[in-house]
Amino acid sequence: MSNFITASIGKKFMMSVTGLFLMMFVLVHLSLNLMLIFDDSGDLFNMAAHFMATNPAIRIMEPVLALGFIVHIIWSLIITLQNMKARPVKFAKRDQKNASSWASRNMLILGSLILVFLVVHIMNFFWKMKVSGDPLLTHVHVMQGGTEVAMENAYALVASLFKGSMCYGVLYILGSVLLGLHMTHGFWSAFQTIGFNNTVWRKRLERIATCFAVIVAVGYSIIPLYFMLKF
Amino acid sequence: MADVILKKIYVKVWRQSSPSDKGRFETYEVENVSQGSSFLEMMDILNEKLVGEGKEPIAFDHDCREGICGMCSLYINGRPHGPDTEITTCQLHMRKFSEGETITVEPWRAGAFPVIKDLIVDRDAFEKILQSGGFVSVNTGGVPDGNAIPVSYEDAEEAMDAAACIGCGACVSACKNSSAMLFVSAKVSHLAKLPQGRVEAKKRARNMVAKMDELGFGGCTNTGACEVECPKAISISNIARLNREYLLAKISE
Numbered sequence A: 001m002s003n004f005i006t007a008s009i010g011k012k013f014m015m016s017v018t019g020l021f022l023m024m025f026v027l028v029h030l031s032l033n034l035m036l037i038f039d040d041s042g043d044l045f046n047m048a049a050h051f052m053a054t055n056p057a058i059r060i061m062e063p064v065l066a067l068g069f070i071v072h073i074i075w076s077l078i079i080t081l082q083n084m085k086a087r088p089v090k091f092a093k094r095d096q097k098n099a100s101s102w103a104s105r106n107m108l109i110l111g112s113l114i115l116v117f118l119v120v121h122i123m124n125f126f127w128k129m130k131v132s133g134d135p136l137l138t139h140v141h142v143m144q145g146g147t148e149v150a151m152e153n154a155y156a157l158v159a160s161l162f163k164g165s166m167c168y169g170v171l172y173i174l175g176s177v178l179l180g181l182h183m184t185h186g187f188w189s190a191f192q193t194i195g196f197n198n199t200v201w202r203k204r205l206e207r208i209a210t211c212f213a214v215i216v217a218v219g220y221s222i223i224p225l226y227f228m229l230k231f
Numbered sequence B: 001m002a003d004v005i006l007k008k009i010y011v012k013v014w015r016q017s018s019p020s021d022k023g024r025f026e027t028y029e030v031e032n033v034s035q036g037s038s039f040l041e042m043m044d045i046l047n048e049k050l051v052g053e054g055k056e057p058i059a060f061d062h063d064c065r066e067g068i069c070g071m072c073s074l075y076i077n078g079r080p081h082g083p084d085t086e087i088t089t090c091q092l093h094m095r096k097f098s099e100g101e102t103i104t105v106e107p108w109r110a111g112a113f114p115v116i117k118d119l120i121v122d123r124d125a126f127e128k129i130l131q132s133g134g135f136v137s138v139n140t141g142g143v144p145d146g147n148a149i150p151v152s153y154e155d156a157e158e159a160m161d162a163a164a165c166i167g168c169g170a171c172v173s174a175c176k177n178s179s180a181m182l183f184v185s186a187k188v189s190h191l192a193k194l195p196q197g198r199v200e201a202k203k204r205a206r207n208m209v210a211k212m213d214e215l216g217f218g219g220c221t222n223t224g225a226c227e228v229e230c231p232k233a234i235s236i237s238n239i240a241r242l243n244r245e246y247l248l249a250k251i252s253e
């Protein structure tokens, strides 16, 4: 396995594996978040958040997820910079619009914007729940299997952010769309990178990629939209 | 149908006298070009005019002029082999251009393909990649009977499709990363698909990828621009196969 890590395909393999892992996270995160719009009392979402915060398997995955992000981001910078260096003198006239998609050519730009969103997102929720705390998070009691369980009111934190500010709502919709665009290319590209592709699967994967991207972009956008429109 | 004559067109060409020269664009006028003539014939007309004026003709690569040798290159109006699909520059016709148009002609741009003169680049890097594994080692002796080793129709077809690569380098110039992945994947695939090539498949994938990296080509982002611009329509499914071959070769190392 010597020099696998430094080889072009080896580095790309790291992008693909972390990308596939992050996409799974994106789906799990979305399905939990959708609880926000199905129960205005907040109990459903609070129970889901409580489960995620206390389940040992999820606790273990938290640092793994952080590592996945860090590797994906660092590798994306290394790869993109090296790729840029491979053409020291640029073409004076370049017509690429019919040959490749905009998203595929601008994955780092999309990724970096997603990263900016990610930082804001972490400060909004994760940081307050895990580190700094917030008065909105004071405990609520939810009936769970016949007994009353005390848990943080994560719902109040999320709901107040979107009810209180249009700006955050718009920002979150923008973040969802950017992530969706990253997925239009990233989804099928990740399979191509690990060698899972051929002329038949190419069409299938591209179609699934479009579906996945739309689910991500629309799914995440619905949540701020729901609070902006309903309250 | 009467031939349409382009009364005047402008050709903006990259001129560079030597590898160390900084180089610059120069624009030339070409008059009375038939739309039925090929792009390279137009370049010939321009060069004759330049010679007549006592100027240095424009250096560009070409050989067979029928789309089979891979010698012609040229980045025309922002696209390798110009504004048409599945053709080489020598197969490009002037009917793709219109009266009064300015046509921008550049050499392939990639760190691994340095400019030698004007529009000619050094594609020796492809040769080096081939030398690192793009072959089947055979002992001398009697030639085995072709039918002795069965090959399925599908495998033979896929191998032939990959073998259609003429090593022109359009894929590298089409790629935003100057990646040689389509070329290498075609060369790895046409042998990987055949029993004779399987024997050295792992070594081949490892060595050719290592050589491609060493020579300064970029990595693959899977944008797919290469297969769109490839004159032989080599599919990027070959790149998936190369990834597969390479990863398996590395795991078993």
Ligand code: HEM
Residues within 6 Å of the ligand: A012, A015, A016, A017, A018, A019, A020, A022, A023, A026, A072, A073, A076, A077, A079, A080, A107, A108, A109, A110, A111, A112, A114, A115, A182, A185, A186, A187, A189, A190, A191, A193, A194, B220, B221, B222
């Ligand atoms: C949840 C967030 C993210 C997910 C689900 C995700 C997913 C993916 C996937 C699946 C790929 C395709 C990998 C391949 O082609 O093999 C990819 C590529 C890429 N990602 Fe992300 N990504 C995310 C965030 C980011 C961030 C934050 C950055 C950078 C700051 C980034 C930068 C890139 C780049 C540059 C590529 C293309 C690399 C190349 O040139 O091939 N991504 N991403």
Ligand code: SF4
Residues within 6 Å of the ligand: B164, B165, B166, B167, B168, B169, B170, B171, B172, B182, B183, B186, B229, B230, B231, B232, B233, B234
């Ligand atoms: S893969 Fe296509 S574009 Fe690349 S060198 Fe071969 S024939 Fe030319």
Ligand code: FES
Residues within 6 Å of the ligand: B061, B062, B063, B064, B065, B066, B067, B068, B069, B070, B071, B072, B088, B089, B090, B091
């Ligand atoms: S000159 Fe031979 S392919 Fe164009």
